[in-house]
Ligand SMILES: O=C(O)c1ccc[n+]([C@@H]2O[C@H](COP(=O)([O-])O)[C@@H](O)[C@H]2O)c1
């Protein structure tokens with residue numbers, strides 16, 4: 380996937396009809412707040428008023444290792460990545476607990492874990508691009524061919540989930556060190572340079588002040604090294620991304636192209652959506668933001684995409700957890716537009732222009 384065509388917008392007539400239905404519900408005008416807006420958006424992305432129930436919701440976790448993780452940018456060792464992939468498969472990670480509570484199917488895909496992950500079901504490694512992505516302050520994360528491969532893989536994953544009945548797709552991530560390349564993708568997307576790294580660098584898994592200083596240095600060197608290439612979104616992924624992040628970008632583009640909405644998670648998910656919007660303008664209209672991460676780059680990327688997160692719980696787990704936590708809100712919006720009586724059913728009690 381090089382620069383893609385713009386993605387068609389969600390169905391505006393359905394959005395208008397949903398807004399009309401919302402205005403006619405037996406509630407005071409505007410009383411449903413964000414839930415009302417969400418219902419209107421869901422009608423537009425489904426092209427149906429009221430929106431259909433979200434019975435088939437799926438999360439894909441894109442996993443990979445990052446060369447920078449060996450350079451003091453994370454509070455945890457890179458070996459955690461492979462161990463957590465095994466934990467997702469065993470159904471015992473934080474996101475599995477949330478997904479079980481909210482009826483969300485979870486898949487984990489190894490795009491670039493630095494381990495062969497022997498013994499796991501073959502579908503986990505079906506799209507593997509390489510073992511570990513390059514340390515972005517020293518070398519490119521990927522070759523151009525690997526970037527194309529990972530983008531295409533992510534797109535194919537979304538297409539397959541949609542063909543299999545998914546009505547809402549969530550993107551999650553797992554990779555020690557990945558907040559560094561994700562912050563670099565955001566910097567590139569916003570046109571920020573090596574002098575601006577303090578704006579995008581956060582504490583990730585919880586690095587101390589020395590770790591944060593190191594992360595800023597790594598990010599500065601990476602942006603300096605990428606130079607003008609950061610102006611192109613696909614080149615950005617090659618220079619500053621990773622196999623797992625590139626696949627997550629392809630996944631969001633694939634979902635939007637297939638006309639299926641995406642519920643975003645924390646920094647990695649949103650950085651990838653920002654990159655997807657750069658590659659295929661119009662993608663962001665198919666996205667809703669599940670939660671606000673404490674990572675400053677996520678807030679910057681959300682603002683650029685015009686997205687306002689539904690939850691702000693201080694969560695910084697990743698894995699797709701903040702997206703899964705927001706699923707009940709989307710289902711609430713569907714229920715309201717389907718099940719609430721109309722004001723007109725109450726008789727002549729309310730003036731029609733109220
Ligand atoms: O989702 C977020 O915004 C988020 C914020 C901080 C950390 N994480 C998770 O923690 C790991 C990356 O943190 P770090 O410090 O190793 O770069 C990775 O596995 C992410 O899923 C996730």
Ligand SMILES: Cc1cc2nc[nH]c2cc1C
Nearest residue numbers: 455459463553696697698
């Ligand atoms: C244990 C652990 C679980 C995670 N899940 C996502 N990122 C993570 C990082 C760590 C360290």
